[in-house]
Amino acid sequence: MSDEQENLIEETFITKLGAKYPLVKAKGCNEKYGIKGFPTVVVIDANGVVYGEGIPPESVIEELLAGVSLAPKLPKEPRYDPLRTMWDKREHGKLRDYLDKMLAQPNLDAAMREVFEAQKAELGKRIEAQQKRIERFAAGPDYAASEGQLERIMKEWKGFPPEAAAKKELDRFATDATIKKELAAGKALQKLVAAHDTSKAAQVRKLVDELGKFRKKYVGTHAAKQAEEMMGQLRG
Amino acid sequence: MIRPIHVFAGVAVAALAVSVPGQVAKGSAPPELQFEKVWNDGPATFADMLGKVVLLDFSQTW
Numbered sequence: 001m002s003d004e005q006e007n008l009i010e011e012t013f014i015t016k017l018g019a020k021y022p023l024v025k026a027k028g029c030n031e032k033y034g035i036k037g038f039p040t041v042v043v044i045d046a047n048g049v050v051y052g053e054g055i056p057p058e059s060v061i062e063e064l065l066a067g068v069s070l071a072p073k074l075p076k077e078p079r080y081d082p083l084r085t086m087w088d089k090r091e092h093g094k095l096r097d098y099l100d101k102m103l104a105q106p107n108l109d110a111a112m113r114e115v116f117e118a119q120k121a122e123l124g125k126r127i128e129a130q131q132k133r134i135e136r137f138a139a140g141p142d143y144a145a146s147e148g149q150l151e152r153i154m155k156e157w158k159g160f161p162p163e164a165a166a167k168k169e170l171d172r173f174a175t176d177a178t179i180k181k182e183l184a185a186g187k188a189l190q191k192l193v194a195a196h197d198t199s200k201a202a203q204v205r206k207l208v209d210e211l212g213k214f215r216k217k218y219v220g221t222h223a224a225k226q227a228e229e230m231m232g233q234l235r236g
Numbered sequence: 237m238i239r240p241i242h243v244f245a246g247v248a249v250a251a252l253a254v255s256v257p258g259q260v261a262k263g264s265a266p267p268e269l270q271f272e273k274v275w276n277d278g279p280a281t282f283a284d285m286l287g288k289v290v291l292l293d294f295s296q297t298w
Contacts, residue, residue, distance in 0.1 A: 001294050006273050012297035014275060022278025026269040033260045033267060035294045044266050044290040052262050055291065064289045136276075 003029050017229065018141040018222065039233055054199065072122045075115060083119060093159040096123060130162035138169040141222035143179050144186025185223035189214060198234070208234050266292075 001024050002009050013019040029035075033042060043051040046068045056064070071087035074080045086095040099120045102108060108116075130153055137146035150173075153166040173179050192214060196207040211227040211234075218224045260266065268282045279285045 001292050002296065004297055008297045009273075010275070013295075020276060023275040024269075024271050024278050025273040026271050029269050030294060032269065033292070033294065038294060038296045040294045042260055042266070042292045042294070044285070044292065046287055046289050048265065048286050050260055050262055050264050050266050053260070061289070068287065068289055 001026060001029055003027055017225070020136045020142070072119070074119075079112070080115065090156045092123065092126075092157055095119075096160075099123070127157070127160055127162060130157055130160075131165060134162060134165045134169060138172070140179070140182065142186060142226075143173060143182045144190060144223070147173055147183060182221055182223065185218040185221040188218070189223040189227055193230070204234050 003026060006025055009023060009025055013023055033040075040053065041055050042053055043056055043064070045051045045064050051064065069084065069088055070090065071084045074084060082098065083095065086092075086098065099116050102116050103113065103120070134150065134153060137149050140146065147170065150166040150170050154163050154170070157163045157166070173183060192210055193207070196203045196210075198204050198207065208231050211231045215224045215227045215231070218227070271279070271281060274280060
C-alpha cells in the first residue's frame with residue numbers, strides 16, 4: 001500500500017524486490033490511517049474491523065482465519081451446507097466428486113443444477129488461478145516463500161493439475177544449485193527475523209547488526225537484498 | 237501487503253516485514269480507500285477485501 005507515483009511503486013516493489021503479493025496505490029492512504037512511520041502494518045479481520053497494528057504471530061493469524069469462509073457465493077439454504085463445508089476445508093477432490101454426482105442426477109431440481117454448475121465453473125477458475133500462482137512462485141526470486149506456498153498448493157489440490165505442477169517446481173527447487181542457495185539464504189533470513197522482537201528497540205538494534213552480517217554472508221542473493229531493505233526500514 | 241496489501245485466505249503473508257506504530261484505532265471500522273492502481277491480482281476496490289483477513293502494509297519506496 002502506497003500513495004507514491006505508480007512508476008516508483010512498480011520499480012521498487014515489482015522490479016527490484018520481485019513482489020508477488022498484491023500492491024495498491026491509494027491516494028491519501030497514509031493520512032487516512034494516521035501513518036507516522038514506515039512500514040506500518042494494519043490488520044483488518046474478516047468482519048471488517050481493525051484488529052490491530054503490526055504483523056500478528058502465526059497463532060493469531062490462524063485464529064483470525066478460522067472465521068473466514070473460503071466458499072464462493074452460495075444461496076443460504078441448508079441444502080448447500082455440504083458445499084460450503086467442502087470449500088472451507090479445502091476438500092477440493094471431495095467437492096469435485098460431489099458436484100459430479102449431483103449433476104449426474106437426471107431429476108435434479110433446476111435451481112440446484114444451476115448452483116452446482118456455477119460451483120463447478122468456480123472450481124475450474126480456482127484451478128486456473130492456482131496454475132498462475134505456481135508460475136509466479138516458480139519464477140522467484142523469493143524461493144523460500146515460494147517453497148512453502150507450493151507445498152501448500154500440492155496438499156490442497158491433491159488429484160488436480162496444480163498438484164503435479166507444484167511438485168514439478170519443487171523438484172526443480174531441490175536440484176537447481178542457484179535456487180538451493182537462495183532457499184538456504186531465504187530460510188536463514190526468516191529464522192533471523194523470527195528470533196527478534198521488533199517491537200523492542202534493543203531487539204531492533206540487534207537485528208540491524210545481524211542483518212548487516214547476514215548481507216555480507218549471503219551477498220548476491222535475493223535474501224541479502226531483502227536484508228538490506230529491512231535494515232533501511234528499521235533504521236527509519 | 238507491505239509493502240503493500242497482504243490478503244489472507246486469500247492471503248499472502250509477509251513474513252519478513254516489520255512494523256512501526258500508526259494511529260488507526262483497534263476495534264474501529266477501517267477508513268475506506270480509493271484504489272487508483274492495483275498490481276499482482278490485488279483487490280479492485282476496498283470493498284472487495286470484505287470477509288477476508290487483510291494486512292495493509294503501508295510502505296514507501298525510499
